[in-house]
Amino acid sequence: MLKVNATVYLREFLIVCHLGGGVPLLKALVIDDEVSVRSLLRNCLETDGFSVLEAATENEALDIAARTDLSVITLDLYLAEGDGLSIARRIRGRSNVPIIMVTGRDDPIDRVVGLELGADDYITKPFHVREFLARVHSVLRRSLPSQPQSELSTGDAANGGAMQFDGLTLLLDQFELIGRQGERCGLTTADFTLLMVFLENPKQVLSREQLLKKVAGLEWEPTDRSIDNRVARLRKKIERDPDHPQLIKTVRGIGYLFAWATASLVNMSDLDLNT
Structure with missing residues (x-):
C-alpha cells in the first residue's frame, strides 16, 4: 500500500x-x-x-x-x-x-x-x-502533492512525480489529472485531495465520516451529503462510465471503496505527455 x-x-x-x-x-x-x-x-x-x-x-x-x-x-x-x-x-x-x-x-x-x-x-x-x-x-x-517517503527523495520535491492507474496519470507536482486520451481533466484542490485519500487507501471501505474528516477536517453529520456530491464530481472525471462506476464503489449504508488495487509511481522523465 x-x-x-x-x-x-x-x-x-x-x-x-x-x-x-x-x-x-x-x-x-x-x-x-x-x-x-x-x-x-x-x-x-x-x-x-x-x-x-x-x-x-x-x-x-x-x-x-x-x-x-x-x-x-x-x-x-x-x-x-x-x-x-x-x-x-x-x-x-x-x-x-x-x-x-x-x-x-x-x-x-x-x-x-x-x-x-x-x-x-x-x-x-x-x-x-x-x-x-x-x-x-x-x-x-x-x-500540494503528497509524496511517498520510500520512493521519492527530498531532492525530487522540485521535480515531482506521477501516479498511474486505469489509464489515468495524476501529476503530483501540479495536482493535475491526465485522462485516457491525453486530455487534462481539471481537478479542483478538493478533487485532488479526495482522489489522494482513495489512492492511499485502496481496497478499503471508508465511511463518509472518515472521508469528510480526511478531506476537509470536518465532522460528518447524518444529513450532510457534501461528501457524496464530491464523490459524484470526482467520478465524472475518473470513471469510464460515471453511471456505472468501477473505480469508486458505493458501499451501501457505510461509504465508499476504491477498487483499484495499486497505483504505479513513475518519474516525470519517464512520461510521454503530449498535452
Missing part, C-alpha cells in the same frame, strides 16, 4: 522553492468587508510569511483573483457589496486555489453549499488565530 507524508513533503517543497530568491513564496487574498477582520488576518498571515492582498467587495476580489497567482483565499460569506458563494463559484470556475470560507454563522446549509461549490474548509467567527493558521496550513498541505 502506498504511504505518504504530506507534512514532510510540504516542508521540503517550500524549502526548495525558497532557494530561488527572497520574494515571498505564498500569496494570500483576504476577502472581508470588516476592516478589523482584514487587519487581523493580514497580520496573522504576514507573520507566517505570506504576502497578503485585501478585498472588501466582490468586484475587488474577482479582479485580484483574476490577475494574481494566489496560494490561498479566505472568503467572508456575507459581504456588504457582494455574495461570498457567488465569488467562490466564479473563482472555482477558473482556478484551483484553496478557499477557506469565513462566516459569523455556524449554519450547516452554508457549510454544505460552500463545500459543494469547491471550498476547501470552513471556519466560523470568532476564531482563535492559531486555529485559523492551522486551517490555512491544512489546506496548503492538501493542495
Whole structure:
C-alpha cells in the first residue's frame, strides 16, 4: 500500500522553492468587508510569511483573483457589496486555489453549499488565530502533492512525480489529472485531495465520516451529503462510465471503496505527455 507524508513533503517543497530568491513564496487574498477582520488576518498571515492582498467587495476580489497567482483565499460569506458563494463559484470556475470560507454563522446549509461549490474548509467567527493558521496550513498541505517517503527523495520535491492507474496519470507536482486520451481533466484542490485519500487507501471501505474528516477536517453529520456530491464530481472525471462506476464503489449504508488495487509511481522523465 502506498504511504505518504504530506507534512514532510510540504516542508521540503517550500524549502526548495525558497532557494530561488527572497520574494515571498505564498500569496494570500483576504476577502472581508470588516476592516478589523482584514487587519487581523493580514497580520496573522504576514507573520507566517505570506504576502497578503485585501478585498472588501466582490468586484475587488474577482479582479485580484483574476490577475494574481494566489496560494490561498479566505472568503467572508456575507459581504456588504457582494455574495461570498457567488465569488467562490466564479473563482472555482477558473482556478484551483484553496478557499477557506469565513462566516459569523455556524449554519450547516452554508457549510454544505460552500463545500459543494469547491471550498476547501470552513471556519466560523470568532476564531482563535492559531486555529485559523492551522486551517490555512491544512489546506496548503492538501493542495500540494503528497509524496511517498520510500520512493521519492527530498531532492525530487522540485521535480515531482506521477501516479498511474486505469489509464489515468495524476501529476503530483501540479495536482493535475491526465485522462485516457491525453486530455487534462481539471481537478479542483478538493478533487485532488479526495482522489489522494482513495489512492492511499485502496481496497478499503471508508465511511463518509472518515472521508469528510480526511478531506476537509470536518465532522460528518447524518444529513450532510457534501461528501457524496464530491464523490459524484470526482467520478465524472475518473470513471469510464460515471453511471456505472468501477473505480469508486458505493458501499451501501457505510461509504465508499476504491477498487483499484495499486497505483504505479513513475518519474516525470519517464512520461510521454503530449498535452
